[in-house]
Amino acid sequence: MIALKNVLLLFIVIFDLTIRGKISYLFKSLRKDGFRPRINLKHSPTTDELFKDAIVVQNIMEKIRLRTPVRFFSLDLSPSCNLEKKSETCGNVGKCQVFGNESDLSSTLFGFDMETDEMMPEEEGNCESKKTKIDMLKNPPSNTEYKGGSIWNMIYEEIDKLNMPLLLNLTSGVQSNIAVHASERYRKVGDxxxxxxxxxxxxxxxxxxxxxxxxxxxxxxVQSICVLGEKFDEFMNQNLDDNPENEILKSEIRALFDSDSYYSCREEYMNNRFFSESDLPKLSKFFETFISTLGCVECEKCILHGTIKGNTLYLATKALARKNNFQVDPLTFVTYINGLYVFSSSIMIIDIFAERIRYYLSFLICTLIFYVLSYKIVKSYRRRLNKIKTEKND
Structure with missing residues (x-):
């Protein structure tokens, strides 16, 4: 049933793309590299190498994300808005505007009982800094249908003030990540x-x-992974005790930060400099603004994943500045690790969609060929039959 629905949907998409003159994009799925994009940067890894790096991160993160210190953490999901007054108070807006795609978040999104979990907000509508306990396995990035155009406009206004193409690329990367995950988890049906x-x-x-x-x-x-291993090792030694699960987690995270595992960590690629040392203050200000702007978002799940992405990129920026004057704190630790999973999985989803569309497109093409051949065979058979009848009548 689902397969039939997707075949019909693809048929509609083909018709739509043909009208818009963009049908060629769909047929890229039939190529060997499918929908894999190109990275427009000199002296960088190839697309194939970056996808292999994503596989490395994914394979290790599939284990790490199950560990308690990474899976569970607390976060303030009602931060104050630094740019404008929210159009509605926290008490009047729902926990997240999900438009029927998911359950009411007030009781189910984060996986804890509102009445019994002490980490949950105590009062409905209280905008004070209260932390919510998050279960990341129950909160993957997905489609919320939250319309955040005005928020993105404010972020791009900040980028215009700084005049830094790097920030345009990274912000577009964040939005693309959102689009890919929203497509992969578009609508929730049951579990x-x-x-x-x-x-x-x-x-x-x-x-x-x-x-x-x-x-x-x-x-x-990934370039930040290449240089952050020592910082994370230091954090784990100071903050994670020696219980068996933590020892396993430490080992897995050390494997995650093994620079020898990544093409991106090769010397010829590590010579890339994304920004100059003098740009760091502007970049820091931007990411602080980006994260604080999440207080203007009236969607808790958006705040959660926005914080993860913002903190991940902010820590990466500090690391790539090649300075050692920063520390990894508990929130940075857990958001960066989860952020690596969120970004690497979006890379892998590109291949997954290419495979799906290739399958459905091939099915449509084969079906079309079958009907064309069947039509010709039937037509030829009828012509011969009519000819035989005509000869008999003569």
Whole structure:
């Protein structure tokens, strides 16, 4: 049933893309590299190498994300808005505007009982700094249908003031990451999510720069992995005790930060400098603004994943400045680790959609060929039959 629905949806997409003159994007799925984007940067890893780096991160993170110190953490989901007064108070707006795609977040999104978990907000509508306990396995990035155009406009206004192309690329990479995950988990049915091919095509595929910027952002993050191992090792030694689970986690995180595992950590690529030392204050100000702007977002799940992405990129920026004057704190630790999973998985989802569309497109093509051949065979058979009848009558 789901397969039939996607075939019909793809048929509609083909018709739509043909009218818009963008049908060629769809047939990229038939190529060997599918929808894999190109990274527009000199002396950088190839697309294939970056996808292999994503596989490395994914394989290790599939274990790490199950560990308690990474899976569970607390976060203030009602931060104050630094740019404008919210249009509605915390008490009047729902926990997240999900438009029927998920359950009411007030009781189910974060996986804890509101009445019994002491980490949850105590009062409905209280905008004070209260922390919510998060279960990341129950809160993957997904489609919320929250319309944040005005928020993004404010962020891009800040970028214009700084006049830094790097920030345009990274912000586009964040938005592309959101689009890919929203397409992969478009609608929740029961305990599972359904993907949406049309959303993937409309919000991501037909804009080549979005794929390039997503890949660039991932490269930016992997380069930070290459230099952050010592910082994370120091944090774990100071903050994680020696219980068996933590010892396993330490070992897995050390494997995650093993620079020898990544193409992006090769010497010829590590010579890349994304920004000058003098740019660091402006970059720091931007990421602080980006994170604080999340207080203007009236969607808790958006705040959660916005904080993860913002903190991940901010720490990566500090690391790539090649300075040692910063520390990894508990929130930075957990958001950066989860952020690596969120970004690397979005890279892998590109291949997953290419495979899906290739399958459905091949099915449509084979079906079309079958009907054309069947029509010709039937037509030929009728012609011969009519000829035989005519000869008999003569």
């Amino acid at each position: 599972k999510f359904e993907y949406n091919i049309k959303n993937f095509i409309d919000k991501f595929l037909i804009y080549e720069e979005r794929g390039s910027n997503l890949l660039f952002t991932f490269y930016y993050l």
